[in-house]
Amino acid sequence: MPISADDLPRIEQEMQKIVEEKIPIERLELPAEQAKEKFTRLGQKYKVEMIDDLVKNEGVSSVSLYKQGDFIDLCRGPHLPDTGKVRAFRLLTTAGAYWRGDENNPMLTRIYGTAFFDEKQLTEHIERIEEAKKRDHRILGKQLGLFLISNAVGPGLPLWLPKGTIIRIELQNWLQEELFKQGYQFVFTPHIGKVDLYRTSGHYPYYEHGLFPAMEVEQGQAYLLKPMNCPHHIQIYLSAPRTYRNLPLRLAEFGTVYRLEQSGELSGLIRVRGFTQDDAHIFCTPEQLLEEVESCANLAKMVLETVGLNDYRVRIGLRDPDSSKYTGSTENWDLAEDNIRQVVRKLQLDYTEEPGEAAFYGPKIDFITKDCIGREWQLGTIQVDYNLPERFNLEYIGPDNAPHRPIMIHRAPLGSLDRFIGILIEHYAGAFPLWLAPVQVAVLPVSEKSAEYAQKVLKHLRDAKLRAEVDTSPDKIGAKIRRWTMEKVPYMFIIGRREVVNETVSVRKRKIGQVGTFQLTEVIELLKIERDSRGSKEAFADAAGG
RNA sequence: GCCAGCGUAGCUCAACGGUAGAGCACAGCUUUUGUAAAGCUGGGGUUGUGGGUUCGAAUCCCUCCGCUGGCUCCA
Numbered sequence: 193m194p195i196s197a198d199d200l201p202r203i204e205q206e207m208q209k210i211v212e213e214k215i216p217i218e219r220l221e222l223p224a225e226q227a228k229e230k231f232t233r234l235g236q237k238y239k240v241e242m243i244d245d246l247v248k249n250e251g252v253s254s255v256s257l258y259k260q261g262d263f264i265d266l267c268r269g270p271h272l273p274d275t276g277k278v279r280a281f282r283l284l285t286t287a288g289a290y291w292r293g294d295e296n297n298p299m300l301t302r303i304y305g306t307a308f309f310d311e312k313q314l315t316e317h318i319e320r321i322e323e324a325k326k327r328d329h330r331i332l333g334k335q336l337g338l339f340l341i342s343n344a345v346g347p348g349l350p351l352w353l354p355k356g357t358i359i360r361i362e363l364q365n366w367l368q369e370e371l372f373k374q375g376y377q378f379v380f381t382p383h384i385g386k387v388d389l390y391r392t393s394g395h396y397p398y399y400e401h402g403l404f405p406a407m408e409v410e411q412g413q414a415y416l417l418k419p420m421n422c423p424h425h426i427q428i429y430l431s432a433p434r435t436y437r438n439l440p441l442r443l444a445e446f447g448t449v450y451r452l453e454q455s456g457e458l459s460g461l462i463r464v465r466g467f468t469q470d471d472a473h474i475f476c477t478p479e480q481l482l483e484e485v486e487s488c489a490n491l492a493k494m495v496l497e498t499v500g501l502n503d504y505r506v507r508i509g510l511r512d513p514d515s516s517k518y519t520g521s522t523e524n525w526d527l528a529e530d531n532i533r534q535v536v537r538k539l540q541l542d543y544t545e546e547p548g549e550a551a552f553y554g555p556k557i558d559f560i561t562k563d564c565i566g567r568e569w570q571l572g573t574i575q576v577d578y579n580l581p582e583r584f585n586l587e588y589i590g591p592d593n594a595p596h597r598p599i600m601i602h603r604a605p606l607g608s609l610d611r612f613i614g615i616l617i618e619h620y621a622g623a624f625p626l627w628l629a630p631v632q633v634a635v636l637p638v639s640e641k642s643a644e645y646a647q648k649v650l651k652h653l654r655d656a657k658l659r660a661e662v663d664t665s666p667d668k669i670g671a672k673i674r675r676w677t678m679e680k681v682p683y684m685f686i687i688g689r690r691e692v693v694n695e696t697v698s699v700r701k702r703k704i705g706q707v708g709t710f711q712l713t714e715v716i717e718l719l720k721i722e723r724d725s726r727g728s729k730e731a732f733a734d735a736a737g738g
Numbered sequence: 739g740c741c742a743g744c745g746u747a748g749c750u751c752a753a754c755g756g757u758a759g760a761g762c763a764c765a766g767c768u769u770u771u772g773u774a775a776a777g778c779u780g781g782g783g784u785u786g787u788g789g790g791u792u793c794g795a796a797u798c799c800c801u802c803c804g805c806u807g808g809c810u811c812c813a
Contacts, residue, residue, distance in 0.1 A: 287809065295739080304808080402813075666771090
């Protein structure tokens with residue numbers, strides 16, 4: 193009999209009763225054999241399995257049990273001394289979970305709940321969750337008209353609306369500028385490629401379950417939607433002879449890739465089936481590797497800090513020693529893992545090492561952040577790869593006039609533009625800084641009498657490359673302000689008779705309110721500075737309301 | 739893919755076996771307005787899809803599609 197969320201109130205009531213009864217909880221330690229017998233008798237096959245595993249894997253001879261009334265449970269503990277010590281709790285949701293996290297095992301029902309020392313803390317916690325949900329990028333994306341996921345096109349395939357597209361373009365321009373400065377070269381490659389290309393790379397058939405099915409075009413000629421850009425970029429590397437003199441070669445592309453994520457995994461912009469990576473592949477010599485990885489890590493850091501995503505963690509993904517899913521030699525892996533460690537240490541990044549989190553061709557540094565309900569997602573990534581150069585037989589001529597094998601770095605500071613913007617929407621709660629805001633200034637004429645001047649103001653703003661719109665609706669000024677407040681525009685220029693006469697605008701800043709009346713040319717200069725500083729300099733930052 | 743829940747107008751939601759409704763948005767008219775919602779009128783729905791039960795289904799049952807929260811997966 194499956195448990196659903198509807199059953200939770202009844203379970204809570206029952207729990208409350210047990211709390212009130214103040215049942216003592218008693219710890220006992222039994223030899224594994226006896227405990228096994230007990231649970232076998234109770235028909236608790238999973239507990240029996242646990243005990244067997246504890247004995248086998250951890251060599252324990254006895255296990256701890258907790259007894260509460262006539263209920264007895266296998267648990268490492270510790271437990272409260274009695275059930276009366278439980279204070280404020282609430283059951284939240286139910287979910288299926290595979291036994292021991294293995295999808296080949298049966299699915300059990302898991303009940304999620306939370307507990308606090310008092311009712312007030314519990315209520316506050318629930319309110320915080322509710323508040324956080326209002327930042328959800330799926331809700332804000334709809335409200336603000338940023339993107340759309342249409343079932344007619346397909347699940348997990350976002351369509352970017354004009355306003356969302358502006359955010360993408362701004363991010364791309366910013367990054368492109370930065371990469372040109374750092375010596376990257378941009379390329380453009382097709383969205384499909386022959387299956388054989390991915391056989392060589394090792395993606396196929398290893399990732400076949402995660403690929404859109406191959407398209408057979410001519411007899412024996414099958415193509416795949418590309419799940420990665422690297423094989424394409426490798427072909428560009430191979431298109432000309434390379435020497436140590438023109439390495440590192442840094443090939444960048446905003447490359448759109450397609451991965452057939454499981455249907456239950458899809459989630460707004462954050463987990464999709466088609467997305468655009470701010471991808472690049474760096475081909476370098478062993479001597480150049482550390483410096484290149486370091487500048488990639490610095491770039492990823494800089495990107496996150498610019499948008500104020502300071503609450504991130506760094507993970508080093510290493511291979512799982514017990515798994516055979518990896519390609520390449522042990523020596524190369526050791527080398528690559530060591531390179532990566534050196535860089536994070538040098539940059540003094542706070543990091544954790546996690547075996548089993550590597551890509552199949554190499555270890556990686558991931559930059560991980562959280563969404564509005566606390567789920568962790570990978571944004572930027574840097575991967576050191578000795579293996580694809582081998583699989584594709586990449587070479588360069590060294591100073592000794594002999595061929596050598598380059599090392600590849602796969603890196604994407606934002607990761608996926610789609611996911612990154614999803615996280616950004618939640619981070620800013622839809623209130624984007626001036627440089628990213630789809631509409632930067634709303635020009636609000638008080639009445640039709642100032643409509644003509646409004647058009648003039650609009651022209652000046654647009655000449656300054658500020659994204660502006662005039663609200664020509666017949667509404668009263670209060671209604672217009674409300675509408676654009678809900679649109680979360682950073683600035684409103686309110687213009688009535690007084691402003692028309694003096695060539696001024698009354699400036700209203702998001703979150704602050706009215707900041708005063710200024711010459712049009714003067715405000716535009718201030719806004720240009722704020723926009724070009726990407727948020728580090730803010731006009732009217734210390735202005736009082738009123 | 740798996741477990742549970744959900745799917746009603748463009749949006750947010752109501753109706754929960756007896757003729758499908760509200761607010762916002764939209765259109766028209768009146769108002770020409772000074773810093774978070776002017777008034778009136780109007781258009782808009784095969785209740786996600788296909789089937790079933792019933793005199794009668796948005797409502798109950800099944801299929802599929804999609805979404806949500808988890809699990810698994812994540813190059």
